[in-house]
Amino acid sequence: MAEVERILLEYNIEGGNFTRAGYASSQIKKVLKQMQVDLGVIKRTVVASYEAEVNVVAHAYSGTMYVAIDPEAVCIELVDEGPGIPDIEQAMQEGFSTASVSVREMGFGAGMGLPNIKKNTDHLEIDSQVEKGTRVAMTIFLDPARRNKEQQQ
Amino acid sequence: MDAARLPGPKAIKTGVMQIKEIAGILDARVLCGEDKMDYAVDAAFASDLMSDVLTLKDDHVLLITGLANTQTIRTAEMSDIHCVVFARNKKVSEEMLELARENDMIVLECRYSVFKTCGLLFTAGLSPVF
Amino acid sequence: MMDTMKVSELTEKLDLKVYSGRKGLSRDITGGYVSDLLSDVMGNADAGEVWLTLQTHKNIMAIASLKDLAAILLVGGNKPDEDTARQSDLEEIPILGTSLPAFEVAGKVYDLLKNDAGIQG
Numbered sequence: 001m002a003e004v005e006r007i008l009l010e011y012n013i014e015g016g017n018f019t020r021a022g023y024a025s026s027q028i029k030k031v032l033k034q035m036q037v038d039l040g041v042i043k044r045t046v047v048a049s050y051e052a053e054v055n056v057v058a059h060a061y062s063g064t065m066y067v068a069i070d071p072e073a074v075c076i077e078l079v080d081e082g083p084g085i086p087d088i089e090q091a092m093q094e095g096f097s098t099a100s101v102s103v104r105e106m107g108f109g110a111g112m113g114l115p116n117i118k119k120n121t122d123h124l125e126i127d128s129q130v131e132k133g134t135r136v137a138m139t140i141f142l143d144p145a146r147r148n149k150e151q152q153q
Numbered sequence: 154m155d156a157a158r159l160p161g162p163k164a165i166k167t168g169v170m171q172i173k174e175i176a177g178i179l180d181a182r183v184l185c186g187e188d189k190m191d192y193a194v195d196a197a198f199a200s201d202l203m204s205d206v207l208t209l210k211d212d213h214v215l216l217i218t219g220l221a222n223t224q225t226i227r228t229a230e231m232s233d234i235h236c237v238v239f240a241r242n243k244k245v246s247e248e249m250l251e252l253a254r255e256n257d258m259i260v261l262e263c264r265y266s267v268f269k270t271c272g273l274l275f276t277a278g279l280s281p282v283f
Numbered sequence: 284m285m286d287t288m289k290v291s292e293l294t295e296k297l298d299l300k301v302y303s304g305r306k307g308l309s310r311d312i313t314g315g316y317v318s319d320l321l322s323d324v325m326g327n328a329d330a331g332e333v334w335l336t337l338q339t340h341k342n343i344m345a346i347a348s349l350k351d352l353a354a355i356l357l358v359g360g361n362k363p364d365e366d367t368a369r370q371s372d373l374e375e376i377p378i379l380g381t382s383l384p385a386f387e388v389a390g391k392v393y394d395l396l397k398n399d400a401g402i403q404g
Contacts (some may be wrong), residue, residue, distance in 0.1 A: 019366065022345030029349060046349050047325050054321075094244070095222050105204060107338045110220060112322035119326070199386040201319040205337065217386065219323055241327070266327070267317040268335070268389050272397070275390020282384060 007031060009067040013056045015082065018106065021057040024065045025049040028076070031069065038144045044120035045140045049076055051113040052136050056080045058103050060133065073122075077137040084130040092118065122148035168280030169195045172236060172259055175215065178273050179263040181238065185250050186259030194236060196282040199271050203228040211282050217274075219267050223249050230256045240267045287311040288399050290354045290377055293333065297391055299356065300380035302363050304371035310353040315392045317385055321346055328352060333392060335385055337361050344370035352376060356392075358385045 009031070011024035028049055032042045049065075056063035060082025068075045085091045091098075092114050099109025118124055123139040141147065173190035176183055183190070199217040200206050203224055206216060209232045216234045218225055221243035229237050230252075236259040239245055245262055253260045263270060275281070291308040294301055301308070313331030318324050319338055328334060330351035336343065339361050347355050348370075355371070357363065360382040363371065371378045381388050 019341050021342060022349065025349060026345065050325055050345070050349055051322060105202065106340055106342065107202070107319050107321040107336075108342075110201075110320040110322050111222075112320070112326060116322055116326045197386045198384065199317055199389060200337075201323070202337070205319075219318055220320060241323070268315040268393060271317060271386045271389035272315075272393025275386065276394050276397075281387035281390070 005071065007067075007069040009065075009069075011065040011067075013053060013060075013063040013065060013078070013080070015057060015059075015061040015063070015080075018057055021054050022050055024067075025053050028067055028074070032074065035069070037074075037142050040144050041140060041142055045074055045076075048117045048120040048138055048140065051116045052076065052078050052138070054108060055113050055136070056082070058099055058108055059083060063133075071142065073139050073141045075137070075139050077135065079133065079135045081133045084132055084134055085126070085128040086130050088126050088128060118151055121151060122146065124151065168278060169193050170215075170274070170277070170279045172261075174277075175236075175238070175274065175279070176261055178277050179238065179261065179265060179270060181261040181263040184245055184260040184262055185254050186236070186257070189235075189257075189259050192235065192259060194279070196280045197271070197274055198282045199267055201267075206232055206234070209234065209282065214282055215274075215279070217267055217270050219243060221245055221249070223252060225249075226252045226256075226258070226260075230258065235259060236261070238263055238270060240265055240270045287313060287331075288396060290333070290379070293354075293392065293395065294377075294379055296395055297381065297388065302357070302371070302378045302380055303368035304354070304375055304377035306372075307354065307375040307377045310377070312353045312396065314396065315389060316352075317389045324350065333379075335389055335392070337385070339363050339367060341367045341370055343367060344374060344376070347371075347376045348374050354379055356381065356388065358383060358388055 060080035063080030066077045094115045095111040097109045097111035103109045121138040125137040128134040171193045194215040195213045197215040201220040216237045219241040238261045242264040316328040316332045317335045335356045354377040356379045363378045
């Protein structure tokens with residue numbers, strides 16, 4: 001039986017800490033580069049991961065990013081404690097944003113985060129409870145040929 | 154409402170360009186203000202941040218932006234900008250167009266990036282805002 | 284498709300300031316991107332592009348790094364925040380500056396890159 005190599009990573013994300021936003025995604029990128037994963041796959045993973053990470057920073061109190069990389073796919077799950085998303089379908093609309101004015105002035109909050117995540121991943125699950133938090137789980141196949149085109153807009 | 158009723162630059166000078174020429178250069182779709190193609194702007198400004206757009210004091214400026222939402226139309230209107238180009242193939246909603254029509258604005262949609270849009274217009278001779 | 288020009292050449296030709304990340308001046312430029320919306324840059328910018336923006340906070344470096352951009356060009360006379368400049372030095376991705384507004388400098392960069400390649404737009 002072949003041994004499956006799996007890399008597990010875990011990062012804490014602090015709500016409101018924009019200075020640190022992107023750190024976890026940067027680490028994932030490094031690992032994927034070392035693994036010599038297809039560049040297109042790395043690009044998509046980085047976009048999706050970054051958007052999800054920033055969402056936690058911009059909207060939640062705190063969160064954790066769990067990453068599992070095996071020969072087939074990279075799975076990223078973000079679980080946060082925060083206000084939650086009342087209407088996920090609405091949140092998936094391009095341009096819809098609940099970001100504060102100061103966040104928007106930084107260039108965030110244009111309402112492209114969730115749509116960007118959907119476009120770049122092969123599988124996406126979002127669940128949320130208002131006043132509790134949100135869970136975003138995404139999968140990106142390492143083999144570019146397995147790209148789920150149905151998820152693209 | 155025709156182009157003659159919109160305030161226009163008093164003299165033809167370099168850097169001035171009519172909307173019809175701009176639409177041609179950008180291969181743009183005119184979403185509203187089709188009757189105002191003779192309106193001329195004398196400068197262009199590119200920004201996605203509304204607070205930045207609000208600092209504009211010049212008349213007859215063309216706004217180039219990738220932020221397609223109602224706020225952009227409101228901000229443009231507040232700054233007396235009569236023509237907006239939405240680049241990056243952004244979808245302009247009916248709500249945005251209604252607001253634009255109410256304010257006699259011209260809205261163009263183009264598929265090029267903001268960078269290319271600026272590049273094409275600048276090299277064609279449209280001036281920047283000073 | 285635009286030909287490659289180095290960041291140092293662009294800096295010279297347009298008389299741009301170099302705030303930080305000097306070690307990255309030898310990077311090749313593949314094109315330009317103009318946006319102040321971070322998600323937009325994340326979603327659409329390509330590796331090797333020069334990113335024109337007025338944002339000066341540290342997150343612009345996270346993006347430049349994640350997207351393998353050639354350089355960031357701050358417009359309108361903006362200067363990078365201290366921690367942004369520090370990150371730029373670490374990543375060796377230059378932060379350049381101009382007092383010109385985005386439309387004008389984008390036009391000039393576009394013109395330069397276009398001429399360099401000898402191809403139309």
